[in-house]
Structure formats: structure tokens, C-alpha cells
Amino acid sequence: MNDQGRLRDGKVIAIKVLSAESRQGVREFLTEIKVISQIEHENLVKLYGCCVEENQRILVYNYLENNSLAQTLLGGNQSNIRFSWRTRHRMCIGIARGLAFLHEEVQPHIIHRDIKASNILLDRDLTPKISDFGLAKLIPPNMTHVSTRVAGTIGYLAPEYAIRGKLTRKADIYSFGVLLVEIVTGRCNTNARLPIEEQYLLERTWQLYERRELVVLVDPSLGGDFDAEEACRFLKIGLLCTQDTPKLRPSMSTVVKMLMGENQIDENKITKPALITDFMDLKVRSSQSLKPRAKKSSSYNASSSSDNVDSTLSSGISTAATTTFTAQYDQSI
Numbered sequence: 001m002n003d004q005g006r007l008r009d010g011k012v013i014a015i016k017v018l019s020a021e022s023r024q025g026v027r028e029f030l031t032e033i034k035v036i037s038q039i040e041h042e043n044l045v046k047l048y049g050c051c052v053e054e055n056q057r058i059l060v061y062n063y064l065e066n067n068s069l070a071q072t073l074l075g076g077n078q079s080n081i082r083f084s085w086r087t088r089h090r091m092c093i094g095i096a097r098g099l100a101f102l103h104e105e106v107q108p109h110i111i112h113r114d115i116k117a118s119n120i121l122l123d124r125d126l127t128p129k130i131s132d133f134g135l136a137k138l139i140p141p142n143m144t145h146v147s148t149r150v151a152g153t154i155g156y157l158a159p160e161y162a163i164r165g166k167l168t169r170k171a172d173i174y175s176f177g178v179l180l181v182e183i184v185t186g187r188c189n190t191n192a193r194l195p196i197e198e199q200y201l202l203e204r205t206w207q208l209y210e211r212r213e214l215v216v217l218v219d220p221s222l223g224g225d226f227d228a229e230e231a232c233r234f235l236k237i238g239l240l241c242t243q244d245t246p247k248l249r250p251s252m253s254t255v256v257k258m259l260m261g262e263n264q265i266d267e268n269k270i271t272k273p274a275l276i277t278d279f280m281d282l283k284v285r286s287s288q289s290l291k292p293r294a295k296k297s298s299s300y301n302a303s304s305s306s307d308n309v310d311s312t313l314s315s316g317i318s319t320a321a322t323t324t325f326t327a328q329y330d331q332s333i
Contacts, residue, residue: 004063012063013048017056018134026052033059036133039106043098045121045131059134066122068131069179074117074188083219085226087126088183092234093259094128095120099176100252102130103169109139111167115175116156117182137167155189159274160246170246174274176255177241181205184234186219202242203275205235233258236265242273 003015030052037047051058066072069091072079083091102110112119113135121129135151150157150165158174161167178189181201189201198204208214214232237258241249248271250258257263 005060007048014045014061014063016059016061016132016134018059029057031138033133035106035108035138036110036136039101039110041098041101043094043128043130044101045129047133057134059132061131064121064129064131065124066126068118069120069122069128069183070116070118070188072122073186074182081126082221083126083186085222085231089227089230089234089259091120091122091126091128092180092183093256095130095179096176096252096256096259098128098130099172100256103172103252108141109169111137111139111169112172112175113137113167114152114156115172115179116153117179117188120179139169158246168246169252170249173241173249173252173255174246176252177238177249177273178202180241181217181235181238184219184231184238185217186221200275202238202273205239206273206275209236209239209270230261233261233265236267236270239270239273240265243271244274245271 003017005013005015007013030050033047033050037049040046045064046062048060048062050060066081067079072081073083073088099112099115102112110133112130112133114132115130119130119132121131123129137148148165148167150162152161152171152175156175156178158171161171161174178201182189185201185205187201191199191201197207205214205217208217214235215228217235218226218228218231237255240258241255243249248269254263258265
């Protein structure tokens with residue numbers, strides 16, 4: 001839940017009330033928030049502080065005038081803001097720079113864990129700001145990953161992280177790839193109202209890439225006023241970021257260079273993305289193949305992103321063996 005307030009000095013602030021379901025310890029939460037509040041970047045929302053009382057946790061950010069990408073660009077024409085191709089180009093690079101800063105420049109490195117359109121806020125000049133660090137994790141210098149309870153939003157959630165619960169920066173890069181495709185196409189990653197072959201944006205992008213027809217995905221609201229070569233390059237970068245094998249995904253600093261045209265894209269390195277439909281099939285097959293003696297109840301509860309549709313995906317999953325689903329899902333905050 002978000003609200004607006006004002007500090008004693010008159011500064012307008014945004015207030016984010018976090019989910020009461022979080023199991024993270026208070027000390028760990030405060031340590032991570034302290035680190036995050038000390039960093040500054042043009043493309044990160046400034047975190048002023050937080051409040052913790054019993055199971056209530058509140059984050060305080062600087063207030064931004066133009067809401068989020070989910071409400072404006074992907075909000076079904078509910079906004080008067082018109083996003084030109086030049087604006088989208090600038091936003092994609094800005095978000096990539098902010099994420100590269102978290103991943104590679106901040107010490108210890110920070111994994112956001114919930115990169116999505118509703119967590120990209122826009123100031124009066126439509127400069128994008130990554131917000132909502134309520135799920136962020138610090139990665140110690142001597143570690144390649146952190147094992148943690150899975151949290152995030154279906155559609156942006158990297159399947160390998162969802163299945164195994166091992167968090168790396170590649171999970172954020174997957175989420176960014178999905179967001180990048182959303183910005184270019186002007187539509188959410190999932191829309192159950194479309195024909196079945198078009199419901200999942202990433203799957204559709206891969207199909208059109210194979211047919212060399214990526215340009216038809218570009219947001220029709222642009223009226224053809226865009227750089228077709230550049231737009232297709234951005235979509236290919238989105239595919240690179242969402243590849244099924246995490247180690248094949250480029251680092252965010254490399255993504256920035258590709259978006260700016262400083263690094264060329266080797267199309268021979270673009271492989272099939274990790275698709276949400278494959279993920280769902282795995283979930284069903286895994287739960288059906290479990291033997292009764294291996295069962296142990298756990299919860300699966302993650303928010304789903306779709307065009308103007310709020311839905312929740314829930315299922316009971318076994319957690320007893322490494323060959324089955326082992327992750328417990330949080331609801332995205």
C-alpha cells in the first residue's frame with residue numbers, strides 16, 4: 001500500500017507499507033535498509049528511512065509526480081502521458097544504469113528481487129527511478145548467490161530462482177529483460193484476454209524473433225514514429241536477458257552498452273528464453289509425479305502481472321526432495 005506525506009521541512013514523501021507476511025528478522029531488515037538508504041543514483045528512488053513496529057514495516061521515499069510505468073505506459077490509456085520512442089529509449093537506458101549500479105558498483109552488491117513496471121517510478125521529466133527495496137538482498141563479496149525464500153512477481157520472476165531459491169543477479173537481469181520488452185511493446189507481460197498464442201509476451205517475442213518479424217511487436221500507439229532497427233535491437237536485448245540458461249544472460253553493465261549501441265549484439269548467442277508456460281508445465285508435472293511418502297505441505301503464493309487483471313496463482317507443492325519444487329513463494333509487496 002502506498003500513501004503520501006510530508007516531512008517537517010515540508011518535503012513531500014511517498015510511504016510504502018510492506019507486507020506483514022515477511023519472515024525476515026528485524027535486525028537483518030534494518031541492516032539492509034541502512035545500506036540502501038546510503039546510496040544515491042539518478043535512476044534510484046531516494047530511500048529516506050523506515051519504521052518497524054511489531055510486524056508492521058514502512059518505507060519512506062521521495063515523492064515522484066508521474067506515478068509508475070504500470071499506471072502510465074501499461075495502464076490501458078488511463079494516463080494522459082504519451083511516451084515517444086525517444087522517451088522509451090531514455091527510460092530503458094536509465095533503468096539499466098540504475099540496476100547496473102546496484103549490481104556492480106555498490107558494495108556489497110544489491111539484488112533488487114522485484115524489478116517490474118509498478119516499481120519503476122517517473123519524475124516530472126519522466127526520468128525512471130527504481131523503487132521499492134522491501135525485497136532487496138545484499139550479496140557478500142565472497143558469495144555467488146544467496147539462498148532465500150522466493151519472493152517476486154510471476155511474469156517477471158526468473159524460473160530458475162523460483163524453482164531452486166538460489167538468488168543471483170541473473171534473476172534481476174531476467175526481470176529487466178521482461179520489463180524491457182514491455183516498454184517497447186507497450187503491453188504487460190501477460191494478458192489472458194488475448195488469443196492463447198499471444199497471451200504471454202515473452203513467448204510471443206521469441207516466436208516473432210524466429211520468424212524475423214519482431215517489428216510488429218512495437219507499440220502501435222507510436223503510430224510508426226520510431227526507429228525500427230533500434231526497437232528490434234532492444235527486443236533482442238530483452239531476449240538475451242531472459243535466456244533459459246542464467247549464465248548466458250549479460251551483466252547489466254554490458255546491457256547498458258548494448259542499449260546505447262556501444263556493444264554489438266551477437267545473434268548467434270540468443271537462445272530460447274525461460275518461458276512462463278514452461279515454468280507452469282514444470283510445476284504441474286512436478287506435483288503430479290510426487291509419491292505420497294515424499295509429501296510435505298508448503299505454500300505457493302505469488303502475484304501475477306497482467307493487463308488490468310489482478311490475480312493470484314496458488315498451489316500446494318511438495319518440498320521434500322531436491323528433484324521436486326523446493327521453494328516457498330511470497331506474495332509480492
